[in-house]
Amino acid sequence: MARIWAKFILFGMGFYVRVETEEEIIENKSYMFVANHTSMTDIMLMLSVVKNPFVFVGKKELEKIPLFGFFYKRTSIMVDRNSSKSRMEVFERAQRRLNQGLSICIFPEGGVPDEAIVLDEFKDGAFRLAIEHHIPIVPLTFADNKKRLSYTFFSGSPGIMRVKIHRFFDTESVTPESKKTLKTSVREVILTQLLEFNK
Secondary structure: OHHHHHHHHHHHOOEEEEEEEOOOOOOOOOOEEEEOOOOOHHHHHHHHHOOOOEEEEEEHHHHHOOOHHHHHOOOEEEEOOOOHHHHHHHHHHHHHHHHOOOEEEEOOOOOOOOOOOOOOOOOOHHHHHHHHHOOOEEEEEEOOHHHHOOOOOOOOOOEEEEEEEOOOEOOOOOOHHHHHHHHHHHHHHHHHHHHHHOO
């Protein structure tokens, strides 16, 4: 339902998705999907592009948005960022979902950054989960979401939304000590692509 809803909303707003893939996602395999966060359309675009069943890890406040919140809380692991207990419970709930064969999606910037920022610094959560559960990290670059529908009133326009699915990062041999290097490498892939898209 969420995937159909997402495609309907994007199409209804005049957005057309174009995907470039460097490595194919295997059906029925668990992954950690990460992407840059620029707009509320990021959630719909991720649902539209990724075919494997997955759940978001996202902030609890979004469940209050009419209609959007209905789908969001049914496809998400909610986290209250002001509660350390809630942040710890995310890992337990993610473990249960991974055991069910699902994938996880996190926007590692932790929120939508200021529009002047091309790509904010990444938080550790997605990488810690991927390393602990030995699942590949799949970086995606959303090139046009900020241009198509930003948080600035009366901005944006219909058109193509370009998505690049990059080569996966294996986590089997990554140690908690080398997590920072992995995080930096994933961020660099997305940042390089964003700069390339927006030349």
